Structures are given as structure tokens and as C-alpha cells.
Amino acid sequence: MSGGVDSSVVAKLMTEQDYDLSAIYMRNWDTRDESGTDNGCEWKKDWSDVQRVCKYLDIPVQMVDLSREYWTRVFEPSLAAWEAGATPNPDIWCNKEVKFGALMDKLATKDAWIATGHYAGKSWSSPAPQDGTSPRPKLLRPTDHNKDQTYYLSHIPEASLSRTLFPLAPYTKPEVREKAREWGLPTAERGESMGICFVGQKRRFSDFISQYISPKPGPIIHAINGKVLGTHNGLWTYTIGQNARIPGLVEKMFVSGKDSSKNKIYVVNGSNHPLLYKSRIFAQDWQWIWADSPPVALMLPGGLRARVQFRHRMVDVACTVRSGHEDGSIEIDFDEKQKAVAPGQVAAVYDGDWCLGCGMIMHAS
Structure with a gap:
């Protein structure tokens, strides 16, 4: 739980089913790293809101401090990328390394699952009976495409996705807000949380980063x-x-x-200068969510026909995906040239509404 209305509604939805529930609040950023004090830190308000909701719903709750993991696995690599001129996306690495990485490792039991307030969906594959294999999880876009967060989840490991529930998948944001009001949740009127978590909403990004670079x-x-x-x-x-x-x-x-x-x-x-538009990108550190079985079409002459998204809130565009490069990179050719493609951004590939995986853009041409 984050303290926002989305995770609060998820908590309420989960209480209506037969689960053994407990709530977790992650503290990912330590303000003392910047100012030497916690006074005025936003995490305290978030934690207070989480506790109020959990008391209202009669759910036990604990805070897990993952600020050290966030610093080493997300913030420091992002600083290095910014300094080198790239455009990293810390929220994607936070999901991979912290929310669905370090947090999963800290769960009390290995058969525990996580329900999260992300706007995303999930289904299970249906393997042929003769294969003798188990169903595998598929990350899907939610009903509310305007709030779709699958781009931020595109690097989630399959093992973590298998143990994750997305209760908000069938709902739109207005419906979620209305449910919170209907149930009288303490966070029903809380505003949206936008931007990189460690920058917050009241500071300019450049002012914040200048403290470190x-x-x-x-x-x-x-x-x-x-x-x-x-x-x-x-x-x-x-x-x-x-x-x-x-x-x-x-x-x-x-x-x-x-x-x-x-x-x-x-x-x-x-x-709209032509030099702002690119025909293709090359991505490295590629991770298919089904890591051991990437799409077969990748190695065929025609490549994999898919759709790609390389910024949050952009409409995905048609493309052809190919692998087999000596450097291990993935090549993505746009059907139509795209504007403002920056190294460091994450390119996520989709088969319709099914998110297949992602990688980091090295360069575009």
C-alpha cells in the first residue's frame, strides 16, 4: 500500500474475498540522505494514510524499509545514466528491483502473493495438454488504457508476476474513486501522485539532481x-x-x-525537423518476461510483428522486432518514423494488449 486511493481500494476489494491478508508499506527514499532530517518528509504522511486505511479495514500492516536497496539498485544507476546524457526511467527499475524484487525476497513465506494498485491485467497461458507444462502468467493492459501502467511493469520477472494480483484491472480510475467514496475510505479524496518518487511534486527535477551531479x-x-x-x-x-x-x-x-x-x-x-525523427532503435539488456522462451518469429527473416512503446502515456506504434545481432541487442524498426527517441529510455514490446518484455534503448537511427 502506498497511501493513495488505488491501493486503498485494492485493500478493500481483497477483504471481500477469502484471503489471509496483511498490508505492507514500502519506504523507498530516505530524506535524511539529502537534508539530515526527516522533518516534512512525504513518506510520513503516506505511512499515516496507510495506517488509517488499514485500521478502518481491520488489516494488520507493517512498514518495510527498502531505501538502501532503492539507492543502490535504482538511484545510483539512474544518476550514472543521467550524467552520461541518457534518459533513464527509475520507476521501471523500481518495479523490477524493489517492488517485485527486494520486497518479494522479504515476504514471510515463498508462497505469499502480492496484490497491488497498479492499473494492469493478468491472465494465464493455456499450454497444449501434450506439452505437460504449467500455465504461465501474461501481463496485459487494463480496461482503463488512460491509466495503463504495464509500461512500468514491463521488466517484471515472470516468477514475481506469477505471484501478483492486479485487482484494479477491470476498473477505470473514476470507478475506483467512486468505490472509495462509497466505502468511506479515509483516502477517497486524496489527489494523484505523479512524478519520480524521490523528486516529489513540489521540487523541480533539475534542482533536485543538481544536489548529486x-x-x-x-x-x-x-x-x-x-x-x-x-x-x-x-x-x-x-x-x-x-x-x-x-x-x-x-x-x-x-x-x-x-x-x-x-x-x-x-x-x-x-x-518537426527531420533530425528529430528516427526509423529504428537498438535496445540492450533485453528481458522477455518469459525469459526462456522468446517469440519464435524473432529469428525468422521477417522478424516479429508487434507494437512498441518507449514513453509512458504514448500510444504504442507498429513495428518489427529482430534479434541475432552479435552484440546481443534487439533491433526494432518502426512502421512510421518516431519523434524524440532518447537513449536510456525503455522500449516495451506488445502483442496486442499482451506485454512481452522490454529493453533499454542504446541508440536510434
């Missing part, structure tokens, strides 16, 4: 004529595709690329 000034260069147009304070301060906002320029310039070896950022005129 020292400025590293370099030139901002026009990608067409090579003219130096300005200076940046570090590759992490700009994202590919965004408005560069260069002081003194009347015309808007947009980031088209970064050179981490030379600490240079390249920009182009206008938000």
Missing part, C-alpha cells in the same frame, strides 16, 4: 551548420526532443542529439 558545462551546437549557439550545464539538463530554450534566440530550437564523449548537445530549428 556537479555542473559540467559544454557547447550547444546547431546540428546543421555547426555554429555554437549557447552553453549547457550538463548533458542531463536536456532531453532529446525538448525545447532547448537558448537565451538570446528568437527562433525555438529543439534537442536532436547528444555526444557524451565530447559533452556536446545538438539542436535543430523547429519541433
